[in-house]
Amino acid sequence: MISLTEVSKDYSEKVTIGPVTTQIEAGGITALVGPNGAGKSTILTMIGRLLDIDSGQITVAGHDVVNTPSKAIAKILSVLRQENHFVTRLTVRQLVGFGRYPHSRGRLTLGDEKYISEAIDFLDLTDLENRYLDQLSGGQRQRAYVAMVLAQNTDYVLLDEPLNNLDMQHAVQMMQQLRRAADELGRTVVIVLHDINFAARYSDKILAMKDGQVVQHGTPEEIMTDEILSEIFNTEVSVIDAPGGPLAVYY
Amino acid sequence: MTKQTTEQTEQAGSAAQRRTPPLPGRRDPSDPQAIPTTAAGPSGENPGAASAPESPAAQRRSGPLTDRKHLRTYVLVMSLLGLLAVGFTLAVIFYSNPTEFGSEGWWVILQMRSESLLTIAVVALCHTMATIAFQTAVNNRIITPGIMGFGSLYTAIQTGFVYVFGMAGVTMLVGVPQFFLQMAVMMLVATVLYTWLLSGKFSNIHIMLLVGVVLGGTLGSLSNFMQRMLTPSEFDVLTARLFGNISNARAEYLPYAIPIALAVTAVLWLWGPRLNALSLGRTAATNLGLNHKREVIKILALVSILISMATALVGPMMFLGFLTVMLAYQCADTYSHRLLFPMGFLFGYTILTGSYFILRHVWDAGGAVTVIVELIGGIAFLIFLLRKGRL
Ligand SMILES: Nc1ncnc2c1ncn2[C@@H]1O[C@H](COP(=O)(O)OP(=O)(O)OP(=O)(O)O)[C@@H](O)[C@H]1O
Ligand SMILES: [Mg+2]
Numbered sequence: 001m002i003s004l005t006e007v008s009k010d011y012s013e014k015v016t017i018g019p020v021t022t023q024i025e026a027g028g029i030t031a032l033v034g035p036n037g038a039g040k041s042t043i044l045t046m047i048g049r050l051l052d053i054d055s056g057q058i059t060v061a062g063h064d065v066v067n068t069p070s071k072a073i074a075k076i077l078s079v080l081r082q083e084n085h086f087v088t089r090l091t092v093r094q095l096v097g098f099g100r101y102p103h104s105r106g107r108l109t110l111g112d113e114k115y116i117s118e119a120i121d122f123l124d125l126t127d128l129e130n131r132y133l134d135q136l137s138g139g140q141r142q143r144a145y146v147a148m149v150l151a152q153n154t155d156y157v158l159l160d161e162p163l164n165n166l167d168m169q170h171a172v173q174m175m176q177q178l179r180r181a182a183d184e185l186g187r188t189v190v191i192v193l194h195d196i197n198f199a200a201r202y203s204d205k206i207l208a209m210k211d212g213q214v215v216q217h218g219t220p221e222e223i224m225t226d227e228i229l230s231e232i233f234n235t236e237v238s239v240i241d242a243p244g245g246p247l248a249v250y251y
Numbered sequence: 252m253t254k255q256t257t258e259q260t261e262q263a264g265s266a267a268q269r270r271t272p273p274l275p276g277r278r279d280p281s282d283p284q285a286i287p288t289t290a291a292g293p294s295g296e297n298p299g300a301a302s303a304p305e306s307p308a309a310q311r312r313s314g315p316l317t318d319r320k321h322l323r324t325y326v327l328v329m330s331l332l333g334l335l336a337v338g339f340t341l342a343v344i345f346y347s348n349p350t351e352f353g354s355e356g357w358w359v360i361l362q363m364r365s366e367s368l369l370t371i372a373v374v375a376l377c378h379t380m381a382t383i384a385f386q387t388a389v390n391n392r393i394i395t396p397g398i399m400g401f402g403s404l405y406t407a408i409q410t411g412f413v414y415v416f417g418m419a420g421v422t423m424l425v426g427v428p429q430f431f432l433q434m435a436v437m438m439l440v441a442t443v444l445y446t447w448l449l450s451g452k453f454s455n456i457h458i459m460l461l462v463g464v465v466l467g468g469t470l471g472s473l474s475n476f477m478q479r480m481l482t483p484s485e486f487d488v489l490t491a492r493l494f495g496n497i498s499n500a501r502a503e504y505l506p507y508a509i510p511i512a513l514a515v516t517a518v519l520w521l522w523g524p525r526l527n528a529l530s531l532g533r534t535a536a537t538n539l540g541l542n543h544k545r546e547v548i549k550i551l552a553l554v555s556i557l558i559s560m561a562t563a564l565v566g567p568m569m570f571l572g573f574l575t576v577m578l579a580y581q582c583a584d585t586y587s588h589r590l591l592f593p594m595g596f597l598f599g600y601t602i603l604t605g606s607y608f609i610l611r612h613v614w615d616a617g618g619a620v621t622v623i624v625e626l627i628g629g630i631a632f633l634i635f636l637l638r639k640g641r642l
Pocket of ligand 1: 011037
């Protein structure tokens with residue numbers, strides 16, 4: 001379980017995120033949604049201990065993310081940021097190989113190679129595995145980053161807009177894979193999504209943020225109503241019944 | 252397993268779904284025995300995927316060198332550099348020794364030349380190791396300890412000693428315990444200063460570079476200013492200390508400098524895999540379980556040791572590290588520090604011995620080696636910036 005207690009981040013006098021108190025239960029997919037600047041990335045990176053917490057406490061599976069050694073956290077939690085850029089020139093396989101670092105400390109065993117191959121196949125990058133990252137399209141690169149995080153093989157996976165740049169097929173595939181990871185391996189996936197319909201279709205819980213606060217937290221059925229969505233996104237949204245679940249229409 | 256099969260049939264229709272490879276599962280990674288079993292599990296029904304554990308998986312290896320061609324290039328460059336290094340070493344030692352072969356004077360000259368070569372080796376090692384580690388720590392391929400003013404800082408500390416303590420300061424500079432004392436002072440000051448500078452305060456690379464250059468310049472003029480205030484005799488001693496060069500190096504430091512340089516090199520070598528992970532940047536390194544800040548401080552401390560040693564031996568060099576490391580990255584084209592270190596060192600050693608040989612025996616200007624190498628390095632830096640068109 002991920003639990004946040006009175007967590008806040010003060011960027012400046014005007015911009016403060018939080019205080020947020022909430023709990024994300026273990027197992028399943030929780031989608032973080034909300035308008036631009038709502039504080040989704042801020043909360044996610046604080047859970048992933050990539051950003052200092054100004055006040056409050058965050059625990060992941062009982063471990064305080066600030067006090068627990070980073071080394072130990074890397075084995076239970078992996079996090080991917082919204083934007084990634086590497087100075088080093090790497091191939092897809094080399095990048096994904098780095099995901100094994102918390103376990104292998106740089107000395108890849110046969111078992112590690114197996115995880116790496118699986119993560120690469122999992123994201124449909126098999127044919128591209130020896131390409132350099134700078135020779136890939138934006139979506140392919142995005143998938144390589146996600147593969148790296150999956151190769152880390154942690155119980156908790158935090159992803160910030162991993163569907164960025166992905167085409168329909170790969171977006172759907174990635175969500176299905178994450179669904180399987182949650183169902184079959186009991187992973188806890190926290191994912192920032194911009195498409196509310198993806199969130200409704202694939203997640204177990206939706207956590208909606210606005211102006212630095214959590215405004216809604218519930219199942220897709222509870223959240224997917226005209227009033228709630230229109231309120232969160234400041235846009236006229238109507239929810240219609242479609243095959244496979246409710247669908248938000250907002251064009 | 253059954254659950255997955257039903258799920259797949261439920262969501263049938265999508266061909267992509269059918270090709271879905273197995274999930275990276277939860278297994279004990281230290282137990283390779285477990286692999287074939289799981290591979291036969293979810294993907295059992297489609298043997299075409301990654302389910303054959305032996306044949307295709309055996310070829311799928313992740314290494315710092317991507318393929319045969321990459322390996323060949325690396326080996327070729329290393330051999331070439333090795334040959335050149337040996338060639339220049341022999342040439343410097345034996346070329347045109349004016350005394351009679353085997354006489355006492357012949358041996359004396361031989362020993363002096365070997366000392367110069369040892370100095371060159373230590374300087375090349377220090378600058379290369381320091382620069383690679385520094386660039387990894389700050390996640391940038393342009394700034395180097397030389398460019399950020401580590402050398403000038405050392406000079407300023409040295410001049411400061413003489414300025415404050417007068418002739419007593421000069422004697423304070425001479426001798427081995429003082430050498431260590433200065434190194435300790437340098438380590439402390441440099442680590443604090445650069446940790447503060449690089450701690451994200453100036454996250455913008457333009458500003459960081461500017462601060463580094465201004466800092467280097469300011470420290471340089473400060474040293475200059477203090478030197479002007481010295482008495483002529485103090486100044487004489489100081490310049491003799493400061494403007495060391497390869498043919499007139501402070502060879503008495505060598506017995507200490509060599510083991511220290513080797514020890515620091517060994518530590519950085521051991522940290523190789525960690526440095527590889529650090530080179531991905533703060534975020535990715537933290538995700539992989541490194542305490543980024545602590546690692547950077549440790550690296551800066553080692554870098555300042557290396558640079559103070561190199562500076563004590565032959566004076567500050569701004570661009571040597573940039574030159575060798577840029578060449579190493581260009582030719583090795585890898586993230587692996589354990590492959591980059593030796594190549595960078597060989598580049599440094601070859602360039603320095605080569606220029607030493609040419610300058611000393613062809614143009615009779617052995618003292619100008621550092622100047623010439625700096626010139627080449629500076630030009631390389633400019634070309635690099637211009638070609639890239641941005642920082
Ligand atoms: N480093 C920073 N310094 C100052 N303010 C920041 C910083 N990072 C983010 N902010 C501000 O904090 C607020 C929340 O940012 P955050 O990145 O968490 O939003 P988000 O919900 O992820 O938005 P998006 O959907 O656009 O990714 C924004 O108003 C942003 O301007
Ligand atoms: Mg964001």
